[in-house]
Each structure stands twice: as C-alpha cells, then as structure tokens.
Amino acid sequence: MSEEMLNDMRSRVDRIDDQLLELLSERARIGLRIGELKAGLNRPLRDPDREKETLNRLAARNAGPFDEAAVRRLFREIVKATLELQQPEKKKALLVSRKSKADDTVIRLGDTAIGGGQPVLVAGPCSVESREQVRRTAAALAEAGVPVIRGGAFKPRTSPYDFQGLGFEGLKLLKEAADEFGLLAISEIVDPRHLEQACDYVDIIQIGARNMHNFELLKAAGELRKPVLLKRGLAATMDEFLHAAEYIVSRGNGEVMLIERGIRTYEKWTRNTLDISAVPLLKRESHLPVLVDVSHSTGRKDIMAPCAKAALAAGADGIMVEVHPNPPEALSDADQQLDFDEFREFVREVKASGLYRQGAP
Ligand code: PEP
Numbered sequence: 001m002s003e004e005m006l007n008d009m010r011s012r013v014d015r016i017d018d019q020l021l022e023l024l025s026e027r028a029r030i031g032l033r034i035g036e037l038k039a040g041l042n043r044p045l046r047d048p049d050r051e052k053e054t055l056n057r058l059a060a061r062n063a064g065p066f067d068e069a070a071v072r073r074l075f076r077e078i079v080k081a082t083l084e085l086q087q088p089e090k091k092k093a094l095l096v097s098r099k100s101k102a103d104d105t106v107i108r109l110g111d112t113a114i115g116g117g118q119p120v121l122v123a124g125p126c127s128v129e130s131r132e133q134v135r136r137t138a139a140a141l142a143e144a145g146v147p148v149i150r151g152g153a154f155k156p157r158t159s160p161y162d163f164q165g166l167g168f169e170g171l172k173l174l175k176e177a178a179d180e181f182g183l184l185a186i187s188e189i190v191d192p193r194h195l196e197q198a199c200d201y202v203d204i205i206q207i208g209a210r211n212m213h214n215f216e217l218l219k220a221a222g223e224l225r226k227p228v229l230l231k232r233g234l235a236a237t238m239d240e241f242l243h244a245a246e247y248i249v250s251r252g253n254g255e256v257m258l259i260e261r262g263i264r265t266y267e268k269w270t271r272n273t274l275d276i277s278a279v280p281l282l283k284r285e286s287h288l289p290v291l292v293d294v295s296h297s298t299g300r301k302d303i304m305a306p307c308a309k310a311a312l313a314a315g316a317d318g319i320m321v322e323v324h325p326n327p328p329e330a331l332s333d334a335d336q337q338l339d340f341d342e343f344r345e346f347v348r349e350v351k352a353s354g355l356y357r358q359g360a361p
C-alpha cells in the first residue's frame with residue numbers, strides 16, 4: 001500500500017517537474033525577447049533593481065513550506081540562467097579550451113617542437129650571472145642534447161636587497177651562449193615595456209609565477225608574435241591559470257605553454273607542492289603544451305628525477321630544471337640548482353625511464 005502511495009506521489013512530482021520545465025522554457029523565451037528589446041533600446045541587460053524587486057515580491061508572496069532564503073536562492077538561479085541565455089558569448093568556451101580547438105597546439109621553433117608528443121627539456125641557471133657561467137652551461141646542455149636554455153635576467157626576488165638580475169645585459173649574454181651552441185633561449189620578463197625589446201634576445205618569453213595575475217603583462221604578451229611560457233601562480237587554481245593563458249591567447253598570441261611549478265601548501269619538506277594532477281587536468285581541458293618545473297616545485301635535488309618521471313608519465317610535454325656550473329656560488333636559488341654531474345645523472349635517470357627520448361642518446 002505505502003509502496004503504491006510512494007509511486008503515485010513520485011508520478012505527481014514528475015508531472016509537476018514537466019510543467020515547471022515548460023513554464024521555465026516559456027519564461028526563458030520571453031527573457032530572450034526582453035534581451036533583444038533591451039539591445040534595441042540600448043539598455044543594459046542586467047537590471048539589479050528589477051532583480052531585487054522580483055526577489056522581494058516572490059519572498060513576500062511565499063506561503064511556505066520553502067523558507068524565504070530557499071525561494072530567493074531558487075529564483076536567483078533562474079534569473080542568472082536567463083541572463084546567461086541573453087548573452088551567449090559569455091558562455092562560449094575559452095580559446096585555450098579543447099572545446100574551442102580539439103587538436104594539441106604544437107609550438108615549433110627550428111627543429112624543436114613543443115607539444116608534439118616528444119617531451120623537451122628546458123634547463124639552465126636560475127639567473128644569468130656572467131658570460132662564462134652561461135656559456136659553460138650552454139656547452140653542457142648542448143652536449144646532453146637539451147634544446148632550450150633558460151636563464152633569468154629580470155629576477156622577481158622576495159627581497160629587494162637580493163640579486164635582481166643583469167637585465168638586458170643578461171639577455172644578451174644568454175642569446176650569445178644560445179647562438180654559439182645552437183640552443184633556443186627562454187627568459188622571464190616582468191615589465192610589459194621590456195617585452196618587445198626582449199624578443200630580440202629570446203625565443204620564448206617566460207611569465208613567472210608571481211606575474212601570472214599581472215593582467216597588463218599578460219595582455220601585452222598577447223600582442224607579441226613570440227611563444228610564451230606561462231607559469232602557474234603560487235596559489236592559482238586551474239581555472240585562474242587557464243584564464244591567465246586566455247588573456248594572452250585572446251589577444252592573438254596562440255603560442256602559449258603552461259608550466260606547473262608547484263603551489264603553496266602547508267608542507268615544508270619541499271619548497272612548494274608539485275601538483276602532478278595539474279598535468280592531466282590541463283592536458284584534458286586545454287590544447288596548450290604543459291610542462292613541469294621540477295626545480296621551483298620541489299626545491300630538492302634528491303627528488304627531481306623521480307618527479308620529472310612522474311610528470312612525463314602524467315603526460316607532460318616538457319621538464320624545466322635549473323642547472324649551474326657551481327651551484328653553491330649561485331646568486332639565486334643556490335640550494336636547488338644541479339651541477340653538471342648531477343644534471344647528467346638527472347638526464348640519465350629520466351631517459352632510462354623510457355619516457356624522455358629527445359636529444360642525444
Ligand atoms: C624562474 O623560473 O626563474 C622563477 C622565478 O620561477 P617561478 O616564477 O616559478 O617562481
């Protein structure tokens with residue numbers, strides 16, 4: 001008997017849902033017409049006073065059993081959905097999303113393709129410090145078959161009293177060394193006014209973690225016709241990261257690479273927490289290449305190789321690692337940079353996994 005009653009009531013609820021849907025659809029169609037009329041009258045789509053009036057009126061009419069807050073919540077959702085219907089461009093998929101472009105973006109620089117299925121290694125010192133330092137590093141990288149050298153010239157340091165980088169002089173030294181050994185060069189730019197000039201010296205512009213939310217820098221990078229490596233912010237969600245990339249891509253520069261570099265958590269045994277899940281999430285959601293920086297994420301030489309292997313196994317298109325001829329004397333990030341022997345061992349271990357095949361055998 002009670003089973004029958006339950007089924008009967010469920011059928012009644014289903015019928016009411018059907019009617020509600022019909023009414024909601026009718027309401028939405030009227031909403032669309034209102035949107036067109038407003039556009040014709042040059043009136044804004046959103047009318048907060050009218051929304052407030054509507055919710056107040058319904059709250060006053062409400063006889064229960066829903067409480068007032070529930071009624072307001074339900075109708076607020078209806079109003080929001082109508083507004084979204086009236087401005088379909090707001091619902092459009094991001095340009096960086098796979099919904100907009102299903103195929104992987106491949107960034108081709110000379111013989112190197114980033115995002116084409118063959119992972120790349122990006123290595124080099126935290127900072128460019130001298131001609132000799134960057135030249136020796138470039139030689140070691142070329143010998144190991146690494147195609148891209150990194151080196152900071154504009155350093156976003158925590159303390160204003162710490163080494164701030166050599167600026168354009170550093171970029172020149174980086175380019176000189178890269179050219180001599182046939183490498184591509186990448187360096188971070190922090191000031192939108194420096195971007196254009198920096199393009200004369202580097203093949204890829206890096207936007208650092210601290211600047212992932214610097215929207216003016218992102219917009220300016222979007223005007224360039226130069227690949228950009230965008231680092232994940234120190235506490236950026238996937239959504240924020242992808243929207244930061246969207247700032248660049250929406251301005252016309254589609255050559256953007258994303259790089260996970262660890263996020264801030266309570267954990268103290270690593271410099272940051274490497275979020276490996278970011279790799280498959282970003283690969284799934286976006287067509288842009290995804291790299292992993294094992295130096296700034298872990299800050300620990302002893303786990304960089306396993307973390308690099310994990311990143312590649314998770315689908316990363318490349319690995320970034322800091323290398324310095326004499327790390328204890330480095331002017332920044334001295335503790336985490338690999339010396340040349342450590343670097344060769346790192347490459348050997350990563351290659352032995354079979355996950356990284358580019359470069360010299
Ligand atoms: C860097 O790569 O030189 C750097 C400063 O890293 P991040 O922006 O990830 O801290």
Ligand code: MN
Nearest residue numbers: 126322332333
């Ligand atoms: Mn560094």
